[in-house]
Amino acid sequence: MIVIAGSGVAGSYLAGRLAATGVEFRLYDPKKPGFRIPCGYATNEVTFKKYAGLAGLDGDTYIQRRAGSVIITGEGMPELHFPSTGLCTIDKSRFEGDLVSTVRVERRMAPLPGEDDILVDATGISRHYLGAAPEDFTMHTTEYLSGSASHGEFYFRYFSGGHGYYWEFPLEQGYHVGAGSDSAVLIRKSLENIEHSAIMARDLRLRPLFSRMFSGRAVGVGESIGTVSPITGEGILPSIECAELLFQTISHETDFQEIKIKYGNAVRKKFGHYEKLFSLLMDARRGKMAKPASLAVIPAVKKDFRNFGIDLGIVRVLKELLIR
Ligand SMILES: Cc1cc2nc3c(=O)[nH]c(=O)nc-3n(C[C@H](O)[C@H](O)[C@H](O)COP(=O)(O)OP(=O)(O)OC[C@H]3O[C@@H](n4cnc5c(N)ncnc54)[C@H](O)[C@@H]3O)c2cc1C
Known part of the structure; x- marks a missing residue:
């Protein structure tokens, strides 16, 4: 028997x-069903539709707003507009609900490890089965549901020194307006005077923990x-792509040791570049961006923005945003 802990997007997709x-x-x-877990709901329409289709759902029906151009800026920088490569917002809560519409969700904490074959940890920040990782790196986030925003478009304002960013993401009605940072002051200042009907907050994991994907019979996802x-x-x-990798592995393999090897390799292959991007973030925080190793990561940065749905394509801007 497989036990899945967590019905966020990773657990629900799986x-x-x-x-x-x-x-x-x-x-x-x-x-509770419909409980709004903090998230900006921004994603890449093209890739999202592909995975929604694999799960038997019509991705088009979840799209809320498509980006025209995307505004990115940083402290002391002008607002720069970039083409979208598919950035949109989706109704993530409804999508998660529909993924498990035929599944019975036990509305309680996942049980302690028993005799089960596989324990899947899809509990996000909590790591219910995997346990805490000493090297973990997270940032605080606070997000408002707001009727208005200062820009009518998808908007990112990066804080200097790798301290996170402020965002405005248009929804079907209203906006998700939020800030994520290791500085409570930056979050508070960014969000002061913004009218809102709901406040959500949680920490967000920014460090890949690929050397801590397994613990006993538990395997992590998302x-x-x-x-x-x-x-x-x-x-x-x-998180959806990671859940698909796990699905493919456990569909073809029942031996847990083999699952560990095959899934572990697949995750590292797909997301190994996150290790480089995390090093870049750490360099930015130490003020050590202007070195060849950091500049060598720029293609991975461009690819990462493109995957999200933004054609960032200007090296000068990356330097402006990140070399501070
Ligand atoms: C404010 C904010 C804005 C964001 N905006 C975006 C965005 O615009 N675009 C984007 O792509 N990403 C965004 N992210 C990141 C994205 O939301 C998450 O990385 C992604 O949703 C993680 O999915 P998950 O299923 O792995 O975890 P989660 O969505 O965190 O799901 C974990 C689930 O586990 C459950 N759980 C916890 N403990 C237990 C337990 N002991 N037993 C059983 N269940 C448990 C929780 O209730 C939850 O439902 C944002 C994150 C934050 C915090």
């Missing part, structure tokens, strides 16, 4: 995929193992 193939599993999550871009905070599609 459950939906397993349910369609008749594999036996149990899914646990104490959150944000629990750090499939979040260290420079954009994108975690929806990476």
Whole structure:
């Protein structure tokens, strides 16, 4: 029996995929249906539709707003407009609900490890089965649901020195306006005077924890193992893609040791560049960006923004944003 802890996007996607193939599993999550877990809901429409399709859903029906151009700026910089490569917002809560529409979700904390074959840790920041990682790196986030925003478009304002960013993401109605940082002052200042109808907050993991993907019979998926871009905070599609890798592995392999090897290799192959991007973030925080090793990561930065849905394509801007 497979036990899945967590029905966020990673756990729900995996459950939906397993349910369609008749594999036996149990899914646990104490959150109430429809509870809004903090997230900007921004993703890449093209890739999102592909994975929604694999899960038997029509991705088009979840799209809320498509980006025209994307505004990116940093302290002391002008607002720069970039073409979208598919950036949009989706109704993530409804998508997660639909993924598990045929699945019974046990509305409680996942049980302690028992005699189960595989324990899947899809609990995001909590790492219920995997446990804490001493080298973990997270930032605080606060997000408002707001009726208005100062820009009508997708907007990112990076804080200097790798201290996070402020965002405005248009929804079907209203905006997600938020800030993520290791500085409570930066978050508070960015969000003061913004009218809002709801406040959400949680920490976001920015460090890949690929050397801590397994513990006993437990295997991690999604944000629990750090499939979040260290420079954009994108975690929806990476968590879905990670869940697909796990689904493919456990569909073809029953021996847990083999699952560990094959899934571990697949995750490192797909998300290994996050290690480089995390090093870049650390360099930015130490003020040590202007070195050849950091500049060598620029193609990976461009690719990461493109995957998210933004054609950042200007090296000068990356330097402006990140070399501070
Ligand atoms: C403010 C904010 C804005 C963001 N904006 C974006 C964005 O615009 N685009 C983007 O791509 N990414 C964004 N992200 C990142 C993205 O939301 C996450 O990385 C992604 O949703 C992680 O999915 P997950 O399923 O791995 O974890 P989660 O979505 O965190 O799901 C974990 C689930 O586990 C459950 N759980 C916890 N403990 C237990 C337990 N003991 N037993 C059972 N269940 C448990 C929780 O209730 C939760 O439902 C944002 C993150 C934050 C915090």
